[in-house]
Amino acid sequence: MPAIAPVRIGGIEVPTPVVLSPMAGVTNWPFRVICEEYGPDGLYVAEMITARALVARNPKALRLCRFAPSERVRSLQLYGVNPAIVEQAARIVVDEDMADHVDLNFGCPVPKVTRRGGGSALPWKTDIYTDLIRRVVRVCGEAGIPVTAKIRVGIDHDHETFLEAGHIAQEEGCAAVTLHARTTAEYYGGHSDWSRIGELKERLDIPVFGNGDIWGADDALAMIRETGCDGVAIGRGCQGRPWLFADIRHAFEGSDERFNPTLGEVCRVIRRHAGLLVEFYDGDERMAVHDLRKHVAWYLKGFPVGGSTRRAFMECESLADVDREIARLDPDVEFPPRVVDKPRGRVRFAKKVHLPYGWLDSRTTSHEERETLFGDDPMDASY
Structure with missing residues (x-):
C-alpha cells in the first residue's frame, strides 16, 4: 500500500491525515498535547463546546476553549441546535481568535443531545442543518477559518441521512466531512459499517475522514484501503493509548x-498527563487527579496490576498520591499482547433513540417545532 497523502482542509495542511475526534471529558488540551507529541502532524480537536454556553461565557466552556502553546492547529468543535446561537458562538471564536479550525457536531448519539434535536438527530431536519452550516461557514470564512462537519449514517437504517448531509455540507462550504459509520440507534455497539464511508467518498469532492473501530494502525490502513477515504478519525481507540498516533504515522509512511x-513507560505518560491536568485546572491538584482517574483505568488496561492497585489510583487526591502508586508498580512489565489493537472501554448499545416529539414526521421543521426547539433555547448554558 503506498504512503498516505497529506490532506488539505482549507488553508490547513494535515501531513498525516489522522484526526483526534472530540470526546467529552477526554480531549481537553492536556490529552491533546500528549497525543500530538506522538503524532505531531495530525489534527487534534478539542472536546465539544456547547454554543449556548460559550455565548453565555460559561467558565467551564471557556476553559475547554483553551489551547496549549505547543498545539500546531487550534481545532475547536461547536455543538448547537439553534442556528442563530451557533452563529453567535462562531462569531465569538472569530472575534476573539480562539481557533484556526471549527468542526460542527452532527454525530453525537447521546440521548440528552438527540432528544433536543441536536447531534446525530439534526441532519434529519435539512432546513436547520443547512442554515446552521451556512451561517457558521459565512462567519468563519471571513477570517479564513475552515469549517468541517462530523456526521453519522443516520438516525437508524430506516432514516439514513449521511449522503444528503455530506452533500449539503460540501455545497454550503465545509472543507471536509467525517463520517462515523454507525447510526444513532447503533450507538457504539457492534462494528461500524465501513462500506458507508466508501459510499460517501464516492459522492463528494471534499476530503472524507472515516471514523469507527480503529483500534490500531493496521485498522487505519484497512479502512483507507477498503473505503478510499482521505484519512481517519480516532475516538475511543486512543483512550489510554495516545501513542496510537505514532503507530498510525509510521503505518502511513x-x-x-x-x-x-513497558509499564514504566506508561507510568511516565500517566505522570506527565497528571502534571498537565494540574496546569489545565489552574493548580487544583484534586480536580486534576479526579479527571485523571478514568485515563488511568485506560492506561492500565490489560496490565497485571491487580484490583487493589486500580482502586488505589481511583482514590488518589493529589500528585503525591499518584506518585506513591506509580512507585509501587514494576516498570519492567511488558505491554500485554492480548490488548494490543483491541477495543477498550464499554461497548454501549442504545435501547432506543430519544428524539423531539414528531421529529421523524417531516424532513423540515414547522413554525411550531421551531418555537418549541428555539423558544426557550433548550441548549444548556451550564456544564
Missing part, C-alpha cells in the same frame, strides 16, 4: 514500527 511501551 510504510513503516512496520510500532510502540509497545
Whole structure:
C-alpha cells in the first residue's frame, strides 16, 4: 500500500491525515498535547463546546476553549441546535481568535443531545442543518477559518441521512466531512459499517475522514484501503493509548514500527498527563487527579496490576498520591499482547433513540417545532 497523502482542509495542511475526534471529558488540551507529541502532524480537536454556553461565557466552556502553546492547529468543535446561537458562538471564536479550525457536531448519539434535536438527530431536519452550516461557514470564512462537519449514517437504517448531509455540507462550504459509520440507534455497539464511508467518498469532492473501530494502525490502513477515504478519525481507540498516533504515522509512511511501551513507560505518560491536568485546572491538584482517574483505568488496561492497585489510583487526591502508586508498580512489565489493537472501554448499545416529539414526521421543521426547539433555547448554558 503506498504512503498516505497529506490532506488539505482549507488553508490547513494535515501531513498525516489522522484526526483526534472530540470526546467529552477526554480531549481537553492536556490529552491533546500528549497525543500530538506522538503524532505531531495530525489534527487534534478539542472536546465539544456547547454554543449556548460559550455565548453565555460559561467558565467551564471557556476553559475547554483553551489551547496549549505547543498545539500546531487550534481545532475547536461547536455543538448547537439553534442556528442563530451557533452563529453567535462562531462569531465569538472569530472575534476573539480562539481557533484556526471549527468542526460542527452532527454525530453525537447521546440521548440528552438527540432528544433536543441536536447531534446525530439534526441532519434529519435539512432546513436547520443547512442554515446552521451556512451561517457558521459565512462567519468563519471571513477570517479564513475552515469549517468541517462530523456526521453519522443516520438516525437508524430506516432514516439514513449521511449522503444528503455530506452533500449539503460540501455545497454550503465545509472543507471536509467525517463520517462515523454507525447510526444513532447503533450507538457504539457492534462494528461500524465501513462500506458507508466508501459510499460517501464516492459522492463528494471534499476530503472524507472515516471514523469507527480503529483500534490500531493496521485498522487505519484497512479502512483507507477498503473505503478510499482521505484519512481517519480516532475516538475511543486512543483512550489510554495516545501513542496510537505514532503507530498510525509510521503505518502511513510504510513503516512496520510500532510502540509497545513497558509499564514504566506508561507510568511516565500517566505522570506527565497528571502534571498537565494540574496546569489545565489552574493548580487544583484534586480536580486534576479526579479527571485523571478514568485515563488511568485506560492506561492500565490489560496490565497485571491487580484490583487493589486500580482502586488505589481511583482514590488518589493529589500528585503525591499518584506518585506513591506509580512507585509501587514494576516498570519492567511488558505491554500485554492480548490488548494490543483491541477495543477498550464499554461497548454501549442504545435501547432506543430519544428524539423531539414528531421529529421523524417531516424532513423540515414547522413554525411550531421551531418555537418549541428555539423558544426557550433548550441548549444548556451550564456544564
